[in-house]
Amino acid sequence: MTIEQKVALVESVWQSYGLTPVLAAVDLTKSTWYYHCNHKLRYEEKYADLRPELEAIARQHPAYGYRRTLMELREAYGYRINHKVVQRLQGLWDLSLLRNTHLPKPSSIRRVILAAGNRANLVAQLDSIGLFEVAYTDFTELLFADGRRKAYLMPIIGHDCKMVYGWAVGESRNTALALQAWERAKATFRQYNIPYKGMILHHDQDSVFTSYEWSGQLLLVDGLRLSYALQGAKDNPEMESFNSRFKSEGHSLFLCSQDLDELEAVVNCQMQYYNTERRHSGLGYLSPLAYINRMRSLINNP
Numbered sequence: 660m661t662i663e664q665k666v667a668l669v670e671s672v673w674q675s676y677g678l679t680p681v682l683a684a685v686d687l688t689k690s691t692w693y694y695h696c697n698h699k700l701r702y703e704e705k706y707a708d709l710r711p712e713l714e715a716i717a718r719q720h721p722a723y724g725y726r727r728t729l730m731e732l733r734e735a736y737g738y739r740i741n742h743k744v745v746q747r748l749q750g751l752w753d754l755s756l757l758r759n760t761h762l763p764k765p766s767s768i769r770r771v772i773l774a775a776g777n778r779a780n781l782v783a784q785l786d787s788i789g790l791f792e793v794a795y796t797d798f799t800e801l802l803f804a805d806g807r808r809k810a811y812l813m814p815i816i817g818h819d820c821k822m823v824y825g826w827a828v829g830e831s832r833n834t835a836l837a838l839q840a841w842e843r844a845k846a847t848f849r850q851y852n853i854p855y856k857g858m859i860l861h862h863d864q865d866s867v868f869t870s871y872e873w874s875g876q877l878l879l880v881d882g883l884r885l886s887y888a889l890q891g892a893k894d895n896p897e898m899e900s901f902n903s904r905f906k907s908e909g910h911s912l913f914l915c916s917q918d919l920d921e922l923e924a925v926v927n928c929q930m931q932y933y934n935t936e937r938r939h940s941g942l943g944y945l946s947p948l949a950y951i952n953r954m955r956s957l958i959n960n961p
Contacts, residue, residue: 662687662691665685665686665687709732709738709740709748710748712732713732713745713748713749716732717749725742725745728745728749729745732745768869768870768871768874769864769869772887777889779886779887779889780861780887780888780894781885782818782886783894788818788819789819790820790951790954791817791819791820791853791854791855791858792819792858793817793818793819793859794815794816794844794858794859795815795860795861795901796813796860796861796898797892797895797898798812798832798836798865798867799811801828801906801922802913803913803914803916803917803919803921804917805914805915806914810828810919810922811828811831811832812826812827812828813827813836813837813840814826814898814902816901817947818897820942820951820954821901821939821941821942821950822847822934822948823901823934823947824843824844824847824853825840825842825843825846825847826843826930827839827840827843828922828923828926832865832867833867834867834872834873837873838873841876841881855883856881856883857882857883858884860884860885860886861888861895862885862887862895862898863887863888863891863892863894863895864887864888868885868887905929905933908929909925909929912929913926933946933947934947
């Protein structure tokens with residue numbers, strides 16, 4: 660290992676493990692370490708005005724090595740410097756990372772969404788929506804502990820009945836939290852004998868909702884149809900409306916929750932109240948559960 664490599668290694672880990680033991684581990688003296696640190700700083704300061712141009716070249720021409728970069732500096736920006744300077748600055752500023760960074764290829768699920776175009780939004784294709792035909796979901800933030808902490812809530816709500824089928828609260832908006840909310844929704848479906856095979860679940864194109872784990876569970880295992888918003892929140896107004904109203908009504912209760920367990924308990928109580936007691940003007944001033952029971956009664960006794 661060269662001295663430069665040892666210096667780079669020490670630089671990357673010394674704050675975690677302490678300078679003295681790290682220097683000893685790589686057999687590097689403090690005098691050598693400080694010399695290289697100070698020399699590097701002076702070198703970067705000397706050529707600081709070149710950094711924007713070198714970064715721009717690295718982004719615009721990712722295949723350029725130091726020779727082509729040197730020519731670009733001379734002809735496009737008027738700089739005349741030694742090629743060794745370009746080589747060293749590329750190393751000091753990790754410009755090779757910029758040159759080697761490419762956008763990841765879209766997953767097969769995203770490619771399907773792109774190929775489908777407007778048809779990816781299944782809800783927009785419907786002329787009418789049945790009682791249990793469509794549901795919506797999305798993540799939203801909840802502040803708690805007097806506003807000092809933040810958690811994520813993911814509810815799943817029915818289009819026609821407004822019932823919150825499932826929900827989950829956690830520290831991160833990830834697939835595990837989403838699947839937890841979905842498992843709770845399935846428990847609700849079983850409890851109230853709600854059919855969900857063939858149900859459309861509409862959401863945005865968040866990486867969670869385009870993941871193989873999420874789509875595989877819902878599409879292949881549980882038999883749902885997934886619908887994707889094409890314009891973010893604008894294509895999911897029902898979910899945005901619910902989240903805004905729910906957070907507004909429970910705002911003070913959430914803030915008073917001092918830890919995640921307490922917040923989850925409060926959310927559970929609020930959801931139960933919302934589903935079984937809270938009257939909704941859009942449901943003829945019935946709660947979601949009462950509305951479902953009335954609609955079923957009308958269907959069974961026309």
